[in-house]
Amino acid sequence: MKHICNYSILRFLPYPETGEFVNIGIVLIADNGDFRFKIEKKRQRVTNFFPSLDSKIFLRARREMEAELTRLSGFFTANRSNLNSLLGTFKHLVHPRETMMRFSDPGTMAIENANQAVSELFDHYVNHSFATKEYQETILERQLGKLLSASNLKQRYSEHKLGTADYPVKFPFVMINGAQPVQALKPIHLGHDEPSKIIEHGDAWISKVRRLSSAEQLAQDTLFIASPPEEGKTKLLKAFREICQELKGFPGVRVTSTAESRSSLLEEIKKGIPESIH
Template identity: 35%
Template sequence: MKKHAVSYAIIRFQPHVETEEFGNIGIVLVAPRTSYFDFRIETRRLGRLTSFFDTVDAATTRGVLKSYHVELKRIRDLAGHIGDGQRRFEFELSDNAEHLFHALTKHREGMIRFSEVRFAMTDDPKGKLDDLFSYYVRRNFAGAVYREGLLEKQVRALFKLRDIGQNFKPMAFSDGLYSAKFPFVEVVEDKPLKVLKPIYLGQDDPTRILDHGNKWLFTIQRLKDKLPPDVVVAVEGPNDSSKRKQAFREAVDLFRANDIKVVDAQNESELIDAME
């Protein structure tokens, strides 16, 4: 299929102009040659925004985004589309769609702002829009491995700051058939005394949360005779109250039911108390 040039901009929520802080909340995209104009905006998973902009009432944040979602639907209709890229009228609307896109993304005051206009080539504008939304808003590139890497860096920096990291080092354990590496093992006189494993349990899908939790539960149980008796997992879960949160709580309960200590990876005092 022939590729077409598309223009897009990232929709940003910026309630405090003074600090220039913002959160990505959506994507708007136009493909002028095919008269395609559409958008994606986050109206459900708002925990990240409400936690970061904690001086803004959560109801206000939700209200602003829902109102803007309605406004974008109105503009999409003006451009001649119903959301799937199909024209609603017989006459050519490519100029209309492109004009509306540039009018929409023009710099103006308010809580909703736009990034600079960017360009791409694609043979599937709708698929490109979905991919951009997944990347810039849902941050699907930041999977469990990536997020756990960040957690490990945070813990390592905290140990260094509190001057308690000199006895902790990475170590692998094996039963001869199965092996796993743990990033923080307290070793005193060549004897491992305690294990800490940061685990990210905030995946987009509840099944993935349970799968990842069960993976580490199996690992710890399998290597139980090789590990020191004191095993701690520092967990980070989702911020919302959806089924993801329910899956996260279930995973945590399974760890505790198997005598594995669980601490909040973002609670520094709780983490330090568990390791001292």
């Protein structure tokens, strides 16, 4: 049976002056009284977008929002026969306000199952289920470019193909000293929702690195900056660690995580820059 629901996207907007925000959750109310919500668990999504933000600010704001939505869930359950009251409460919840946690204008859709609907909306608006791994890595490359720019390092790097004429491999950030590639930086998206996807994407780069290493065409230092899967997902993390370990098995290849702080990432990058050109 189809039901009509209203939904709204929960957004985290720590700096009202810029208007920048990150989608972090979904709230939904159906005309049969079903209320559902889902909030992003990974803080890296927010801290990567707002690198200068103290993560404790987001964690506290998220904790308070989760407590409020949990409290409202009890109210909706106890009053599900009074649809007018529920809709009024939902409208008040998503009403515009001057806080770090804000809601989008409500949308309307027909659904069959509230649990499935909130998951699908979350995957679309928060996880960007429409985005390919190429799209995800473009975002990671853009973030790395901003980090290098802020540290006055970006001008030392350029996009470059390493390898041979028959087998060129493109890296987005390569530092050349004379004719020698001394460092190559490659953000890699390994935050997939299935172990097989992590392994497939990781294996593709392991194969490329193996060929480059055999042909002695790797940079002196190659640093993969990998985005990890969701915390607490044992099978996903196992696949992630396996790929990272295999990559680190090649001479001159290192791996770090996008979950590291900006300062830690910069330290890892600088470790691979020869002292003579620091």
